[in-house]
Structure formats: structure tokens, C-alpha cells
Amino acid sequence: MSRSIGSRRWRAAALALAVAAACSTGSISDPPDLTITLTVDPRTGAVGDTIAFRFAATGPALASITIEFGDGSLEQFATSGATSASGTARHAYAAAGSFQGRATAVTGQDQFVTATAAVVITGGQGADSSGSEPRSAALRRAGPAGGAIH
8 A cells, every 4th residue: 555655656746847847848838928019001091091900919818909099089809818819990080190009908917018000191082093982982891890819
């Protein structure tokens, strides 16, 4: 009987050493760092043009992503505790000016990180060089904003 208890202790000690070794070599995954990126396309446009705000975030238990467009409006994405999220928010500005877009990722532990991107909007409705419909109208017909939560 003492032989099996000793054998169990040896196995437990070996397991503890294996876990400790895995932790020191990074084999057991640490939670991802909290990060977010924001890109804007196009960076300049005319009043009424649709601007795409693309975001990508990682972090432990993401609770939400908020995109602020800099003109008082925003769009929020629920992430349900995911460790990564990406997507696109689209926005058409009603007035000319320089705007600062902001993406904020928040975790379930109320940690947050932000990224910003500048947009310049000029007066008037945009049109391509052929004089056809404004670019914003074609983009509006393309469909709603898309995104992926992982």
C-alpha cells in the first residue's frame, strides 16, 4: 500500500514539474493582451459619403467595442466575452470638418483600450469622375456593416 501512495506522490510531483515547465516556456496560453486597432477608408470624403471604420481587438473576455465617429454619433458591438473581435462600422457625415474617430474595447473586468483615426470631410456630395451617382449612394446599396466575433 505504501508503494502505491509513493507512486502517486511521484506522479503528482512529475505533473507539477511538467506544468511549471510549460508555464516557464509559454506552452500554456496566457490571456491575450488588450489591444485595438482602427483604420479608416477613405480618410477624406465629401458630406454624405460613407466612411468605413475597420477595427480589430484582442483581450481577455471582451465585453464590447464602441466606435465613436467624432460628430456625436457612435456604434456599439457586443462581444460576449470573446478573446478577439473584428468588424466594420460605416458612417456618413452630415457636415464638413475634421473628425477624430475612436474605437474603444472594454473587458468584463472594466479594463479598456482606445485607438483613434482622423477623417476629413469636405462640403458637397461626392461623385466619381464620370458624373454618375455619388459614391455614398453606391456604398449604401452594398449592405449593412459586417463583423466577426471570435
